[in-house]
Amino acid sequence: MTTAPRPRRSVLYMPGSNQRALDKAASLPVDALILDLEDSVAPDAKADARGRVAAAAASGAYGYREVTIRVNAPGTPWHADDLRAAAQAGPDAVVVPKVDSPDTVRRIVAALEAAGAPDRTAVWAMIETPEAMFEARAIAAASARLTVLVMGTNDLAKELRAEHVPGRAPLLTALSLALLAARVTGKVVLDGVYNDVRDLPGFEAETLQARQLGFDGKTLIHPGQLEACNRIFAPDATEVDRSRRVIAAFEEATSQGRGVATVDGRMIENLHVEQAHRVLALSEAIAGR
Template identity: 80%
Template sequence: MTPPAAPRRSVLYMPGANARALEKARTLPTDALILDLEDSVAPDAKAEARERVAEAAAGGGYGHREVTIRVNAPGTPWHADDLRAAAAAGPDAVVVPKVDSARTVREVEAALEAAGAPDRTAIWAMLETPVALFDARAVAEASARLTVLVMGTNDLAKELHAEHVPGRAPLLTGLSLALLAARAAGKVILDGVYNDVHDLTGFEAETLQGRRLGFDGKTLIHPRQLEPCNRIFAPSEAEVERSERIIAAFEEATSQGRGVVTVDGRMIENLHVDEARRVLALAEAVAGR
């Protein structure tokens, strides 16, 4: 599997109505930003926030950070205006909540193109409902412009009438369906948020679980979550060293015509070499930050 061109270990939501937060985002050690027009913005502040976020995204100054805009959901009074403003601003991506079908993706794509969005502006689709998860593969394959799936775990828990518990047992089926869809379609997928910004122990446990499940990164709601998230989703020194040894051993065996390769007592196959190369590519991309 080809790794993403840039790491998306940490993806931080920033409230679009807060000018100070948008400015602070320029200095935070996050891989990507979601400038939010949805949940963090009150209805009577939507128009002002839209103008502020579009100006910030168009103005640049965020360095290596991917800059995305989360619009309001399809069917809301603000959705169409949000898409037009985002298209004119030309961010790296438009994050669309409540995507339940491939049709929704195609409608968003058509609206962005009609509004003149540049080709580089991708779509990130949020999966937040049982309907979305049962149709996740179709959503992921709906458009080449769609590059990232984002888990909306708070809304998913609400829809399931589930409790937020350590280990996320009520959500694991949904998370797994989304992961399968992302990998089948060759898309990046981001884990959902952790709500208690003061509980870094719980946050680290959930972030590690997300990495082990196969997520590429995690969405965040507070800057204090950045350091552990970046650390956990980056390859460790031990992983890099072992990956280098796997590739070296495999290449040496291949040059000598040997069909069996072992590293640390374990047999190495092509799939292990592919994973080792993915780890090294990710480590190189992270080092470039």
């Protein structure tokens, strides 16, 4: 039976320098939080934000929500101190920007372990450069601690000199490479952010595209995007009902010595049954929240 991963439909960035935002996050209907020390924090506020984020991550205040810390990128003046503080806070994961190679992953893992990170603290690698796209499979396979690939679509578009357009044609090759890397290595992959928080129809269209492509969830920059993201990435009632009928029909066929069945006029094989089990497991995990 195929088991569902932990739900990561919605993954919301929260500015680490804003205590009010960190407090509010504990009441939001979000699957995972990224407490941010990078882009949302000014250079002169990073040291203060580091302590605030580490305390929040260690507080246990966020309930079922997966709590991660995004550190500053390798090579920046804050990276090493961020990693040490994150390791000691022991979040569910440490999110690392600008991961371009498997060697970068191994160095990050070694630094976290040297700083005392608990076994449960995973690494989420942001892949957001052309080099990272070509190295995506090796990055994903570099360590068992690395469990999630996160698309940095804004930085990637900048590096490609691409425009942000509906349908994201300039980014589809990179999105597909990341998906392939995640699936071949058994890792989770999250789509990048949608920048216009006022454009909910555009956000819904891009989120639906991400689900159709195969992403496990999407990173977000505003709580107003949560409802649509959670809805789109969750199996709906029709999908759940069909999954149950697929499993039942295949079990009946198997009991009669047949390897295929038919549901709604379509042939059902074992691969469809595996997907049906995954849909039901994901639906149950979401309902349990």
